[in-house]
Structures are given as C-alpha cells and as structure tokens.
Amino acid sequence: MTEFTPWSALAGGTLIGLASAVLLLASGRTAGISGITAGLLRPWHGEGIWRWMFIAGLILGTVLYGLFGGNLAAIQIDANTATLTGGGLLVGIGTRLGGGCTSGHGVCGISRLSVRSITATLIFMTTAAAVVFVTRHVLGGGA
C-alpha cells in the first residue's frame, strides 16, 4: 500500500518529459526505452554507443537521487524469482511485438496523438490492472 504523492509525481513526470524532449529535439530520436534496449542486441547495425549512454544515464539518475537524499530503501519488490523471470520475459517479448512500452507508446506516442500508441497504452494499462485485480483480489488475500 502506498500513499498519493502528487508533487513528486508532477516533478518526476516533468523531468521524464524534459528528458524525452531533449532526445527528440537535440538528436531526433524517440525515447522509447524498450526500443533503445532491444537495439543493443543488434550491435552490427552500428551507432550503438548512444544507447549504452542512455541506459547508463537511467542508472546514474537513480544513483544521483540516492546521493542527494532520496530514499531508495523504500523500494519494495514483492515478486519472487519465478514471477520476476516470467514477468521479465513477457515484458521483453510483449514490448518488441507491440513496438513499445510505457515510455515509447505511453509518453512519446500519445503526445503526438498516435492512434497506435493510444491503443497500445489502453491495452497494456487495462491488462496490467486486470492482472493486479486477479492476483490481489481473486487469488490472493488482498493487499
């Protein structure tokens, strides 16, 4: 159970938007994280270093947050190894098949009014909410 945190949500979301805007306006690239990551698996396509730099930045950003007083100890991951593995596989396959994740479809796609991205986001949000409903309220004892 977590509490509504509107200010940190707005501040963090604005930074995510700025980050995506910087990549789009300065490099002409879309900040779709599943696409950027999957591109690392095709190094023979060249121009792969910027992908590593972006990924390194994602980790560095969290390190900086911790260094400047952010509470990383609050991170709570309940999933066990089997669920983490199954969930990871589904996220990997699903984001490639569907061509994007929360960043590519959810942020970059919806903001340019892509019908494709709006559809994908509605589907993955609804599916995820349905899975949480089943695991917490049908199978589990609630959370």
Added chain:
Amino acid sequence: MKSNVIALLSGTLFGLGLAISHMINPAKVLAFLDVAGHWDPSLALVMGSALAVMALAWHWKRRDSDIRRDDLNRIDAPLVIGAALFGTGWGLVGYCPGPAISALAILSLKPLIFVAAMIAGMAIFQVFPSRGE
C-alpha cells in the same frame, strides 16, 4: 560524439524523473494499477506531466519527417497481442523497462533478474523474422 552526450543527459534526466516520481518502486506502480484496492493515482500525474512537456516538444519539432502519419494510425494484431503480453508482465511484477533498468542502481538481485529475463525475451523475439522497428 554529440549524440552520445545528449543520450547520457537525456537518460540521466529520465532516471532522475523515475526515481523522484517513485516509479522505480513496484509497490507504487502496483498501487496505481490496483483500482479495486487502496488506489494511488500518482502514476496518472507522472504520465500527465510527461505528456504535457512532450506535446510541446512535438509542437516545436512540427513535422514528423521520419514517420508517415499512416504508420502511427495502423492497428494490427502484433500491436494488440504485444501490448497485452507486456501488460501481463507489468501487472505481475510492477516493472516496465525504464524503471527496471533504473533500479539496477540499488544493486539488488531482483531488478537484475527481471532485466535479464526482459532482455532474454527481446532476444527470443529477434530470433523470429521481424518487420523491423
């Protein structure tokens, strides 16, 4: 060289945004998805504010020179099935790709297992003949 510096800057801002908004905490994300429980609407504000900034960016960029408008409007089976598979994994764990990679910074085994499985999933997909990006 310039594009590498921009990528590092963008990635760092992105990671900072994910950490500040608590999206690197799966408990927070699952609380947003749990509409029938003690609902935490924070993620809606994260997406809303990110969308507002990016809508301005697209406005400045104006022309979508690289992608044809038709491609943005095409709904096909891979899109629908892929989004549903992704949503299932996201709902099971509470991690989507960005927050999971950012959480590697906490040096815990769990994000590492998830990211390794995710990359394996991407590699499995690439074994099959794909239509490209």
